[in-house]
Amino acid sequence: MEQYILELKKITKKYPGVTALDQVSLGLKKGEVHALMGENGAGKSTMIKVISGAITPDEGEIVVEGEAYAHMTPALSKKLGIEVIYQEFNLLPNLSVAENMFMGERVGGKILADFGQMERRAAEVFERMKIDINPKTLVRDLSVAYMQMVEIAKSIVKNVKILIMDEPTAPLTSDEVDILLELVEKLKQDGVTIVYVSHRMDEIYRVADRLSVFRDGKWISTNLVEEISRHDLVCEMVGREITETYPERRKCKGETILEVRNLTGKGAKNISFDLKKGEILGLAGLVGAGRTETARMIFGADPIESGSIFMKGKEITIKSPRDAVKNGICLVPEDRKQHGVILSLSIRDNITLPIVKAISKLGIVDRKREDGILEQQKDDLRIKTPSFSQKAGNLSGGNQQKVVLSKWLASDAQVLIFDEPTRGIDVGAKQEIYFLMNRLVEAGKAIIMISSEMEELIGMSDRIIVLYEGEQKGEIEKEQFSQELIMERASNIVR
Numbered sequence: 408m409e410q411y412i413l414e415l416k417k418i419t420k421k422y423p424g425v426t427a428l429d430q431v432s433l434g435l436k437k438g439e440v441h442a443l444m445g446e447n448g449a450g451k452s453t454m455i456k457v458i459s460g461a462i463t464p465d466e467g468e469i470v471v472e473g474e475a476y477a478h479m480t481p482a483l484s485k486k487l488g489i490e491v492i493y494q495e496f497n498l499l500p501n502l503s504v505a506e507n508m509f510m511g512e513r514v515g516g517k518i519l520a521d522f523g524q525m526e527r528r529a530a531e532v533f534e535r536m537k538i539d540i541n542p543k544t545l546v547r548d549l550s551v552a553y554m555q556m557v558e559i560a561k562s563i564v565k566n567v568k569i570l571i572m573d574e575p576t577a578p579l580t581s582d583e584v585d586i587l588l589e590l591v592e593k594l595k596q597d598g599v600t601i602v603y604v605s606h607r608m609d610e611i612y613r614v615a616d617r618l619s620v621f622r623d624g625k626w627i628s629t630n631l632v633e634e635i636s637r638h639d640l641v642c643e644m645v646g647r648e649i650t651e652t653y654p655e656r657r658k659c660k661g662e663t664i665l666e667v668r669n670l671t672g673k674g675a676k677n678i679s680f681d682l683k684k685g686e687i688l689g690l691a692g693l694v695g696a697g698r699t700e701t702a703r704m705i706f707g708a709d710p711i712e713s714g715s716i717f718m719k720g721k722e723i724t725i726k727s728p729r730d731a732v733k734n735g736i737c738l739v740p741e742d743r744k745q746h747g748v749i750l751s752l753s754i755r756d757n758i759t760l761p762i763v764k765a766i767s768k769l770g771i772v773d774r775k776r777e778d779g780i781l782e783q784q785k786d787d788l789r790i791k792t793p794s795f796s797q798k799a800g801n802l803s804g805g806n807q808q809k810v811v812l813s814k815w816l817a818s819d820a821q822v823l824i825f826d827e828p829t830r831g832i833d834v835g836a837k838q839e840i841y842f843l844m845n846r847l848v849e850a851g852k853a854i855i856m857i858s859s860e861m862e863e864l865i866g867m868s869d870r871i872i873v874l875y876e877g878e879q880k881g882e883i884e885k886e887q888f889s890q891e892l893i894m895e896r897a898s899n900i901v902r
């Protein structure tokens with residue numbers, strides 16, 4: 408009875424205070440795309456680490472092609488044809504695509520590596536993948552999507568049988584997502600089994616054959632994709648009834664709070680706009696359009712070459728994030744691992760870092776007030792953790808993002824810039840974030856939101872500015888919002 412290529416039997420993995428996986432059993436069929444779904448902290452990444460041998464489960468066994476093992480090791484899983492593509496790439500930017508693909512493998516003679524042979528073999532793989540990449544290109548010159556392709560090509564070279572992808576599309580734009588999903592489809596036709604984790608529902612419905620839902624470390628269900636509706640799936644994930652819509656907010660536009668005039672610097676030029684109290688301004692554009700660069704300049708994280716910024720009618724000088732914070736501007740950055748959370752610090756310290764002064768008297772932190780704020784944030788954003796003294800690095804990916812959000816929500820900034828605020832965040836928590844954003848603007852704050860999810864941008868913004876190659880390509884009012892119009896502007900199609 409060889410139904411499954413890989414089977415997990417009653418796997419349990421405990422961490423202090425958390426049961427990350429609780430008696431989970433699951434089978435993968437050869438050549439299927441199997442999606443793992445669940446809220447942030449449900450246990451998806453832990454499950455992947457069990458399969459790849461990165462961690463050892465406390466109980467249970469893993470059966471690969473009929474052979475039972477108490478646990479995997481990284482070497483053993485590789486030998487069995489299991490490859491994982493993590494969100495952080497393992498590529499060396501200054502080497503060529505071909506060199507990256509054959510890293511750690513001897514190609515050619517005993518002393519000299521045979522670059523010609525590497526490039527030929529790499530070209531063969533791309534041919535098979537039907538992807539146009541020159542093996543001689545340096546990895547640093549590729550877009551994120553193509554780096555992703557090279558990661559996948561690396562595993563194909565190793566004759567992958569089970570390919571695991573943990574949120575592979577998080578850094579990609581919609582065109583790039585299409586390229587990736589087509590590739591997944593091709594690999595499937597070649598008989599590769601794929602485990603796919605993503606919080607983007609539309610992708611799951613496009614690419615998966617079956618999906619398994621996890622909640623609080625427990626297996627909840629496995630279904631054929633066509634047998635479960637999107638609504639039921641969301642309810643199974645969050646364990647309660649919710650709808651995926653954008654919450655209404657009170658009309659609350661007030662006076663102009665921020666004026667940006669001809670802002671120019673690295674990656675963006677001549678950016679000008681006004682932002683009113685009670686308003687959410689969306690910044691649309693493709694990757695590399697200059698959205699993040701604009702945000703970073705306003706926040707003082709990147710130097711401003713020319714142009715000016717006014718806060719409540721008064722010109723301000725921003726040379727560093729400290730200047731920005733002092734003037735009531737904050738940024739929740741896109742790249743949270745690098746700029747947002749300090750993984751080695753506790754959740755408590757991460758969240759209260761920007762407000763320590765405000766909640767201290769004579770240099771002593773008011774613990775009661777601090778605890779109040781922490782509890783509030785934990786409830787508002789559903790941060791899943793046994794304790795605030797837990798290291799931020801031990802949280803699941805999505806929960807780390809919530810910590811960064813909390814950090815700034817607790818501050819008293821007037822202008823909040825959110826760069827991809829819901830990336831990697833599950834459906835339930837996304838809603839909480841939308842509600843929170845609404846509450847913030849209803850309280851008179853102003854928000855600039857950058858998002859690659861068009862639906863979200865349209866659902867939440869009052870106005871949208873579109874950037875293309877560092878330049879502003881028009882402003883769109885709410886009444887005119889449409890995906891087509893925004894895409895046209897973002898790709899600089901003039902009608």
Ligand SMILES: Nc1ncnc2c1ncn2[C@@H]1O[C@H](COP(=O)(O)OP(=O)(O)OP(=O)(O)O)[C@@H](O)[C@H]1O
Pocket residue numbers: 422423425426427445446447448449450451452453454791792801802803804805806831833
């Ligand atoms: N090294 C660790 N130490 C302590 N707790 C951990 C550790 N790794 C994971 N956990 C906990 O195990 C639980 C499951 O985490 P996991 O990373 O598997 O979630 P996930 O489903 O991948 O979530 P996300 O969608 O946010 O990525 C979480 O509560 C997390 O905090």
Ligand SMILES: [Mg+2]
Pocket residue numbers: 451452453803804805
């Ligand atoms: Mg995860």
